[in-house]
Amino acid sequence: MSQEVTRAESIEEQERAREDSDKKPKSRRPANTAFRQQRLKAWQPILTPKSVLPLFFIVGVIFAPIGGVLLWASSLVQEISIDYSDCSSKAPTDSYASVPHYSATFKSSKSISAPTWRKSINESDSGTVTCTLLFEVPNELPAPVFMYYRLTNFYQNHRRYVQSLDLNQLKGDAVSYNTIKGGACDPLAVNETAKKVYYPCGLIANSFFNDTIGMPRILDPNASENEKQYYEMTTKGIAWDSDKELIKGTKYKMDEVLPPPNWVWASQDGVYKEDPNLHENEAFMVWMRTAGLPSFSKLSRRNDTHAMPAAKYSIEIVDRFNVTEYDGTKSILISTRTVLGGKNPFMGIAYVVVGGICVVLGALFTIAHLVRPSPFALQKRGTCATEDPGADFLHEVARLQSDEANPAGSQAREAPIEIETWFHIISSKSESTQVTDDMINSQLSILQQSYADSGISYQLQGVTRHVNDKWASNADDTAMKTALRKGSYRTLNVYFQTNLKASPGQAGRALGYRGAVTNNDLASSVLGFCTLPDPSVNASSPASHYVKDGCNILANTMPGGSLDLYNRGGTAIHEIGHWNGLLHTFQGESCSADNAGDHISDTPQQSTPTDGCPEQKDSCPDSPGLDAVHNFMDYSSDVCYERFTPGQGERMRSIWMSMREGK
Template sequence: MKSSAKKESYSSRTPMEQDKKGQHKKDTSGVGKSNIRRELLSQHGLKQLQTGHNKNTKQDVQSTSQQKRSESEKSLTKRKTSLGKKRPKANPFYQQSLHTWQLWLTAESTLKIFFIVGIVLIPIGMICIYFSEMVQEIVIDYTNCQSSANTKCIDDIKSDTIKLFNETQEINLEKKGRVWDWDKKTKFKNPDNNSLKGLEFDKPIFWQKSIWELDPDDPQNNGLENEDLIVWMRTSALPNFRKLYRIIKGLKKGDYELQIEYNFAVHHKDFRKRVIFSTMSLLGGKNPFLGIYFVLTGLACVLFGAFCLYIHVNYGKRPYKGSLL
């Protein structure tokens, strides 16, 4: 009975009500669809806005990066131009790229060096000694000579010439050619105006002449540029030394007399003064010191090389155990 009543009540609805209910359902489904469409449209719009914003931001980033690049390029060009003037030359010396070489010393190479140096120096020293012994000298010591003030001289001899007594021939002594031109231009140079007398130079105690009266006949050999002064002022390395006074070209066989002006006495100080007449060789005057030095140095190199060779042959190939023994 209940089921029939329910069927009847359900079936008792009119077709109009059923149509309205269907329309309501249709209307509600349409509203839901419209809301979904709106949400989709809004999401799509947000996506478009986001993509547009992203595009704008990308463009801004690209523009800023391009500006930075351009600025960096400009700064680099400025630096290059500024450094281009200060940059060193494209040369291995300026660029510090020269090739290097390191000497690697071994026992064989060291022994060769000692023997070669000794073999070369010994003949050179013997040649120097040979040429030094070829030089002939006449040495006259005049430290204790007596004054000739109250005596008569055979002939008057000037300071620049020597006269041959058995003939009337005059022998000239050359003043120039004993010093380097570099000494005259640098160390012993006269003032530009050549006014040595006006500058009032004070002469030393034993000088008989002033500095501007050393050679008045030759202005180029007077004053500080006088060759006698330059030769005497050149410092010697050893206590026994020689000073070249004059150069004689051609001296005939005979008897000669030399008059000397003794201005500075040295006998009370244990010094000696000598006049030396000497010939010349290919190596200059007599000087055995250089040849002896070469020979002794060569002998020392050979002996030391032989000693090192003995040690190398007997002990060089043994394993090292803290000592050679």
């Protein structure tokens, strides 16, 4: 029995092994899609003096007039502010004395007398102090006229303070003792001795500004005491509609709750004198809308219909709110407004200052740009120093072009190519740590992605690092490559140099082409160059015949490098395209029918290199198609690079088979 079981298990295992062997190994390579291979289109603004300098002047021209309008509107506001913080301690009781701190702004040029104050003490009301302020309004204030109280150094924006309330209680719900206790209202939630909740609970409600500010009384020397005349200012309409939605009539009975400890004006023997009717108390609603800054004003009264006549006035204020305990101040403010609000010169000053700074900076940068242009600001892809193709190379390209038109060899040309690759990092002593392992890995990754659609991959055989000031600046290219080059003619050697310059006497395009400038302060005069395939090299050619074969790349152009606009690895992709036999898309720089261009049929005729990353460009309008601004073989900035054409891919594979494979 046991033998049969063992035999059955053995057969099952053999069948499973056979099935497993028939299955193809699952590839861990991500799908070749734009999303998986990170080839999605992206947009990045190209910041150049031409685009940035006008922005400074535009911002300045817009902001300065706006600031002027704001300052003008603020100057139209008329107001008087009187600080009565120390009235209870410094004001006399038997006469009027000048208020030490006040400010006034009126249209009238008539000088006004300083406000005065005195205090009276109500012994029958626990020594409550009433502060009487006398002030003058020299000209009529047009409606609407507003009265505010202003506090300083009072932090309503403190996190714990802002959260200290119960919204359900304010909306009228009779929230239970156990629910309020330990909730957001702590430490002023409940009275544990009386086992009752505070209504309203929390720190905001308890600190309610409880000075009673009366209406301004017009002082008429000819009127009797019984003929008091007031400038009517109401406490209605001072709250927002949203404030009124927050606070509703309560379902509590007054014997079920206690007033907050600081509400002595509303309580008697620790209980409410009467229902506070908070849903009708707009002053309380205004207070519960917390301020964002420690110095703020809150609306107390208003008159929307009648102007405030020129006269002398008195205001009586029951002084209960102590600000000296926290080194704050309190004032009353009577003010008009404009369509842009109350008096606030800060915004106008800010706009004028920003506008002025932008204009000054724009002027300074423009002068600096004209006197000494920045090489990096003006730098174009025109710093590719790959030499122009020779007659032998062009003859071989013409032959391959003819072969590519014959479908018979297309299958062989479609075969994928793997290129053995070596990276050599050549640094100066001062920049020995410039090229990191992450930069190397990123460069290889972007190289693989860019050539994947062309059927070409790069197998990195190794990375060498060398510190040599002479080699880093390409002062002895032959000696460097003789010492460092690896592999045969079909092996790609890429030399990333921190201070790359063109080799002495080297042909091709150097810095200075198409608007770029040569500057001795610039560490490098080229972004890179590669050797084109040499038709004369064969399998028996000695290594000395092709020792200079390979690519020299400025290290700052690697992903993460410091060369703005050209630090995404695009230079290596462009130059290795030359190593694979591709020419520039604008080769010959002519729209003439006699110009063969890059000898590839699916790249449009193009007469000029591309600067930056334009949306579109057509340097040969009489020829089909727009310029290939997104092609790796143009001079666009790195962010613009996207693709090789199918024709370019086929050409690289043809050249590989003809001039590098097996050599």
